[in-house]
Structure formats: C-alpha cells, structure tokens
Amino acid sequence: MITTRFAPSPTGYLHIGGLRTALYSYLWARKNSGRFLLRIEDTDLKRNSQEAAEAIEKAFKWVKLSFDDEVVYQSKRFDIYKKYIKQLLDEKKAYYCYMSKEELDDLRAMQQSKKQRPRYDGRYRDFKGVPPEGIEPVVRIKAPHDAVISFIDGIKGEISFKSEDILDDFIIARADGTPTYNFVVAIDDALMGITDVIRGDDHLSNTPKQIVIYEALGFKIPKFYHVPMILNPNGKKLSKRDGAMDVMEYKKMGYLPEALLNFLVRLGWSHGDQEIFSFKEMLELFDPSNINKSASAYNGEKLLWLNAHYIKNASYERIIEELKEFNVDIKDHDKKEVLVDAIRERAKTLVEFADMANSILKPPKQYDQKAVKKFISEESLEILLKYAAFLRIYDKKLHLPVDFEEATKIFMKKHDLKMKQLAQPVRIAMVGSSTSPSVYDVLSIVTVEGAIDRIEKFIKYIKG
C-alpha cells in the first residue's frame, strides 16, 4: 500500500509550496487507495506546535484534503528516538564524541586554512580511552567511509553522493540528549510506514544522511521524489510579495480552493497541455514521475484566470455560500440567481464578486467623476427624469414584475432615443459607475422603486 505524508515544520501557517507537495502526496496516496499522513516536525520546542498544527489543519480543511490516522507530533516521540539511539550505540553503529568546543573550533580553523570543507574528522569513532571529564558527549553515527550512496529519485533519476563529499559522522543526538533532524525524519518515515516521500528538492542533500540511518537500523528505504522549487517570474526565490504566503490569505483574497489546487497541480506537473483539472481528473491522471525536472514559475495571472473559470462554473448555492464570508448575504433575495448570473462572468475573485454585488444591492455612496463628466449632461438628466416617470406609470399599469428590457424599448421608441443615450446614465445612477453587468439585470435586481429612488438621488447629487 502506498503511504505518503506531509511533514511541515510548524512555522505557524501553511504556505503554497507546502500545499503543493502535500497535494502531490495526497493525490498519489489516494489514487492508489493508500494512506496520507500528517506529521508535525516540532522538535524545536521553542515554537508553539499546537497552534501551528491547528493553523495547518485549518488550511487543509479549507482545500478539503484530509489526512488518515492521528497527527504525529515529533515532540511527543522523544522516547522512541532515545530507544533507537541506544540501539545504535549498543550495536556500535554510533558512538559518543567528546570533542570540546575548543577542539571543534581548532579543527574548523585548520580546515579553513587548508580550504577544506568543514567536516568532523572521526577522532572519537574508534575511541577506546577514558572519556575526558566535564564534557557532555554528543552521539555520532558511523557513516560509511569511501562509499557511494545512491538512490533513484522518482523525478530526478539516479542520484549519487560520494560519502567523502557529503557525509561525515554526523550527530544524531546532541549533548542534551535531543535527537537531530535527519535522524528523526528517517525513523518516523520508517515507523509510519511511508513508502513514498514526496518533498521539496531543498531536502535532496538530507537524503543520503537519512539513508545512512535507514541502513544502520535495517529499515526499508522509501521511494523519494524531490520536487523542484516554485520560483517567481524572474527566476528568483518566491517571496511573500510574489505569492509565497499563508494559504488562508488566498481565501481572504477571494480564491476558491479548487482554483488554487488546480493552479498548484499544474505548477510543476503537466498532462499534455491540459490546464483545467477537476479533482477527479487530478486523481485519475496525477503521477509523480511526470513532475517536471526543472523549477516552475509562479504566475498570478494564471491563478486569476483559473479562479474566474471556477467562479463562472460554480453552482448558485456555492457562490451564495461563499459570498457570506465576504459579508454579502443574498440567501433570501428574490433575485439572487439573476444577481449571481449577472456577475459571475465578470468577477475574477470572490472579493470582486462581493464588491460588484454590493454595488448593485446598495445605492451608490459616490459616483465615478470621470464617468459623470463623460456621460452626464443637462440632456441626459432630462432623459433620466423621464425614464423614472415612465417606469412609475408602466409599473402601476402592469401588475406584473416589470420586464426592463421590454419597458425600456417602449420608452426609447416613444422618445426616439438610442440605447447609448440611456444606458450609461442609468448605470451611473444605479451603481455609481459606467461599468456594471447588464443594465437590465441591474435594474431587475434594483426593482422599479429602487431605480426611481436612485435616479432621484443622482439628480439631486448633480444639481447640488
């Protein structure tokens, strides 16, 4: 069974790079009817891991990716790590190193003067003497000497590290007994039964160290997939300004989770030139061995385009529900569907959607001066007045909801007017600007009474 995991360090929120590797891990597990687990890498106890874990879980709830089993907290597993440190010491696969700070400084200085890579020289590897006093030893693993550590990365192909280049006898437990990062990652991945590790390629250089641990403990080595980074459009590291922010910020900016997931699945993976992937299609088609070998560039325009697509195609219920988050409640509005349809083709985000909805639902507080200058004259005010008067009479006679298109055509014919003489002034009076969805849709939501009010208010405003 395929088992994958997402293993964030609790930095306080989930960022999009993390969500992307989590999505890949999720898809790969679920498409194989496998398991997807969450492990919080909180061995650095200075941070509040509970709060961070909650923030991370909240973000996963929003995008609707679910984990199996209980969340694993590394901070609660120190006893397990201790047991394995003892085992390695007992089996002589690890040893105490009593090097003092001064000795270490001397070694570093010597290596620096010879332009050598800083590395531990193994001086306590086979130490048989009496340990020096007053030194709390660290525990080091006996890494293989002159070996080549290689593995097949599912994305990058064969990766080899010569042990002399990358491995010294690295520390697995600090002087205070706490285990180190690569040690616990390897142990946890093994004990959690992780078969496929999908993670950022910034962890590639950790992998040989983790393999040393796997081998020392006789654990089965998982398959690794190291995913290239997400860069900004200039090929630089993605900064907060470029989009490297808390996933929940995207919610606040009015993105739908399915747009974000679609964006992320394509950011580093492709299936022909297909851009739109429903969740079902992602599950069907995703395969980590098709992840791109090179870094991908974040493209905010594309995310907007995808979001617009998902807004356009969302159900009424969904949009109405989502809009509540942006303080627009149209659940009981009798023209809610007209309103949604009028806006859905134009709004790229739910924030824009809510703004447009508000501009129709509430009378304008101000008027766009440029539009007023361009479209409003004595003559257009006159037309607006006549239009208001016409609507009032038409409405009284009809006893039916007014069809504004029909009514307006009758009005224009009667006064020998063209649509362009009427449409923009009406728009400005209704929503405060000359850009709005279809003027008939706007009017039908505003209703005759509202339209007359808004026209009167506007005329009063212009006349001062």
Ligand code: GLU
């Ligand atoms: N905790 C690591 C991180 O947040 C990930 C470790 C891993 O995936 O192996 O970058």
